[in-house]
Structures are given as C-alpha cells and as structure tokens.
Amino acid sequence: MQFIDLAAQYQHLKTKIDARIHKVLDHGHYIMGPEVLELEEQLAEYVGVKHAITCANGTDALTLAMMVLNIKEGDAVFCPTFTFFATAETIAFANATPVFVDSEESTFNICPVDLEKRIQHVITEGKLVPKAIVSVDLFGLPANYVEIEAIAKKYGLTLIEDAAQGFGGTLNGKMAGAFGDIATTSFFPAKPLGCYGDGGAIFTNNDDYAALLRSLRIHGKGSDKYDNVRIGVNSRLDTIQAAILLEKLAEFSVELGARERLAEAYAKEYAEQFIVPKLPQGYTSSWAQYTLRSDRREASMKGFENLGIPTMVYYRTCMHQQTAFVDLGYNDGDFPIAEKLAKQVFSLPMHGYASCLGYE
Structure with missing residues (x-):
C-alpha cells in the first residue's frame, strides 16, 4: 500500500498527461509557454479570484508574498507554531520576526484566541511592528477565516493564506486560496493538487499586487525581460509542469x-x-x-x-x-x-x- 500513490494516478491519467507533455515538446516553449497562462486562468477561475500567478514552488510563493507586502526587518509576522518549516522560514528570510501562535486542538489550525493575545503582547512590548498574519490551512482544512479576517482588520494587519495543504477545501462555500490579501499554494507532488516536480502559485484580487508579482517572479522585469525595474527573483513554473497540472486540475x-x-x-x-x-x-x-x-x-x-x-x-x-x-x-x-x-x-x-x- 502506498502512502500517496502517484503511480496509480499517472496510470489513470497517462494518455492525457502524455499528450500534454508531447504538445510542449512539439512547440518547444519550455519556459512561460502557453500552458502556463492557460493554467493561471483556470486556477483563478477554480479558486474564484481575479489573479493566479504561478511560480517555481510553494516556498517561493510565500517569499514573493512577503516581498509584495514589503515585510522587512522590525516587522512581526504571526504564524502557527504547528506547521511546516517554510511558513516561518520565509518570514525570517524577509528579515522579519516570526511570532508563533498556538493551535486549535480540534482542527490543528491557528487559534484565533491565542492569535489576538500574541498581537496584543507585541503591541504592548513595543519592540516590533505588527505587520501581517500567515494562516495555514493544515491537512486540507481551511483555517477559521471568519475570525482571523476580523482580527486582521481590527489590528490593521495584512493576511496571507498558506493554502499549500488546503487547496480544494472550502469554508462557507468559498474556496481555499480565496482568503486574505494574498494566498499561496504548493504543487509539490504530495499536495492535493501536485505536479511531477516543484511548483507553486499566488492568488489575489488586488490588481497592483498581481502586477508586482508578475514582475518579481522574473527578475523584477519591466516592459520587457531586459528592462529590470526592481530587484526580483527567478521563480517561474516550467511549462511541462503547467501542462501536467492542467490535466490534474481537470480530474481534481x-x-x-x-x-x-x-x-x-x-x-x-x-x-x-x-x-x-x-x-x-x-x-x-x-x-x-x-x-x-x-x-x-x-x-x-x-x-x-x-x-x-x-x-x-x-x-x-x-x-x-x-x-x-x-x-x-x-x-x-x-x-x-x-x-x-x-x-x-x-x-x-x-x-x-x-x-x-x-x-x-
């Protein structure tokens, strides 16, 4: 018995996936080929947001979110302590300080009650500037965004939804990936929607965030790839992975x-x-x-x-x-x-x- 049977999934989708891959091999646009845009459009429609921007992996998705929200040294970013390392790693990578929050026992997700206590403590202490919340949809279940979004609004914090595990889940009919100011996901093979390598995506309804994300993922490019208007990163989803994800999304x-x-x-x-x-x-x-x-x-x-x-x-x-x-x-x-x-x-x-x- 396999813990996650990717081989069985591939055999079930083999004809369609093979055809998609061979189409990429035929047209030869391996980086930012047409399948990438097609996937982004379908992902945005599935989640129910205006923009889906793909990238190289889920960790990069969080890193790009930190860059767009200008998370920096001296900022406090609140996140669960019971999570995968990348959640907190990307906060530290932005030179900000992760402030950890306890869990809800019944859902495994970040506890809104403890979250507010930690925010109040940081405000009282006065050493850091409360800036953002990263909420993780652990094990497939969206976090309590009814309360978390209210807390973010109350304290003027931006909210990042880490939907790497929650993609496909819902809260009150709203899809994971549609909460907060920016949401991220991972297409690591073991995720609910996974490719055959690394991949990730960022979701937002904010037009300015989306434009900045599209620039930052390709070296901060401007009007063309040799006009770099800001410092960015190299974080693009390979066309072959996009092609695979299109068939997997159709079966999702x-x-x-x-x-x-x-x-x-x-x-x-x-x-x-x-x-x-x-x-x-x-x-x-x-x-x-x-x-x-x-x-x-x-x-x-x-x-x-x-x-x-x-x-x-x-x-x-x-x-x-x-x-x-x-x-x-x-x-x-x-x-x-x-x-x-x-x-x-x-x-x-x-x-x-x-x-x-x-x-x-």
Whole structure:
C-alpha cells in the first residue's frame, strides 16, 4: 500500500498527461509557454479570484508574498507554531520576526484566541511592528477565516493564506486560496493538487499586487525581460509542469470526492480507537493528510506497519522548538496545544486511488 500513490494516478491519467507533455515538446516553449497562462486562468477561475500567478514552488510563493507586502526587518509576522518549516522560514528570510501562535486542538489550525493575545503582547512590548498574519490551512482544512479576517482588520494587519495543504477545501462555500490579501499554494507532488516536480502559485484580487508579482517572479522585469525595474527573483513554473497540472486540475474534483470517501471509511473504522478529525460546520477538507491522534503514537504506528499500512508524522517538532529559531527565546510549554498535537499526531495513506475505492 502506498502512502500517496502517484503511480496509480499517472496510470489513470497517462494518455492525457502524455499528450500534454508531447504538445510542449512539439512547440518547444519550455519556459512561460502557453500552458502556463492557460493554467493561471483556470486556477483563478477554480479558486474564484481575479489573479493566479504561478511560480517555481510553494516556498517561493510565500517569499514573493512577503516581498509584495514589503515585510522587512522590525516587522512581526504571526504564524502557527504547528506547521511546516517554510511558513516561518520565509518570514525570517524577509528579515522579519516570526511570532508563533498556538493551535486549535480540534482542527490543528491557528487559534484565533491565542492569535489576538500574541498581537496584543507585541503591541504592548513595543519592540516590533505588527505587520501581517500567515494562516495555514493544515491537512486540507481551511483555517477559521471568519475570525482571523476580523482580527486582521481590527489590528490593521495584512493576511496571507498558506493554502499549500488546503487547496480544494472550502469554508462557507468559498474556496481555499480565496482568503486574505494574498494566498499561496504548493504543487509539490504530495499536495492535493501536485505536479511531477516543484511548483507553486499566488492568488489575489488586488490588481497592483498581481502586477508586482508578475514582475518579481522574473527578475523584477519591466516592459520587457531586459528592462529590470526592481530587484526580483527567478521563480517561474516550467511549462511541462503547467501542462501536467492542467490535466490534474481537470480530474481534481473527482479525486477530492474519492479522498472524501476514504476519509469517511477511515472515520468509520478508527473512531473508537483514535481521535479522528472532524469537520466543523460550513467546512470541507481536501484531506491533504488524514491525521489521527493517539497517546500511544509509536505503538499505534507499529500496529499499522504490521498490517502493511504506512504512516507518517506531520509534525514532530513545532516551530518554536526548531534549532533555527532558538534565539527567539521560546520555551517548551509556551504553546501547550501545539506541543500536545506534535506528540500525538500521525497520518494514514491518503489519495484518490486506494484499492478500497475501486482502483487496483
């Protein structure tokens, strides 16, 4: 059994993906070819925003968002401590200071109550300028944007939605990737919508942000590629990856339905043995991971291993416990819910091509 069966997915889509790749090979526009623009248009339509700007990977998407919002030294950017390293890394890379926030136990996502407390503390302390919030849609479930957007507005902060895992999920009918001032996603192969390499995208309804993003991703270009009007980066999505994503996006709704059925099967099977994820009212999840909780995690994972079922842990170490952030002065116990989750969580195989769903 595969944790994420990309081979089965490819076999299912092989004819269409191969045809798309060969079309790129025939026209030879490997960088910023026509498939890139086609994908951006389809992504914007799917998410329900004015602009989708592709880039080289999800980390670059966050970095570009920091650049557009002018995040800099002396700024405080609030983000969850229970997340993948890139969330906080890109804040530090912009020379700003990540201010970590505890989690909601029931959803794994950033806790709005603790978020407001951390903002108030930074304001009271007066050492940093509160600038932005990065909210992560963890394991496929959008964060509580009803409350988070209200907090951002109350304190005059910009909001970045990190939808790398949440892409395909919804809150009150609104797609992940459509929240905040800017949203980002990743097309890493293991993500709900993944390519066959690295890739990412940024979403926004702000015309000025979109124009700046399109410049920054290609060395800060102006009217043509040899007129550079600002310092940018080299972060373009390869045309072949765009071609692959076009076929995967066309199948995405079918795969989300299969993921949902697998999640329902897991819940039915394991609800009495483990703490299983539950969807709050008004939410759907893209089930980037199906994450159980157990106070006997290692023994539980061994039990699944004995059955031939692979498991993974996302995440064993919170951001405030990472060696790279030791100078920020956090201590164990500062984020009790996140630290508890980090000791309990483990994930089961999740993809749309499990044999129990009719695929062999």
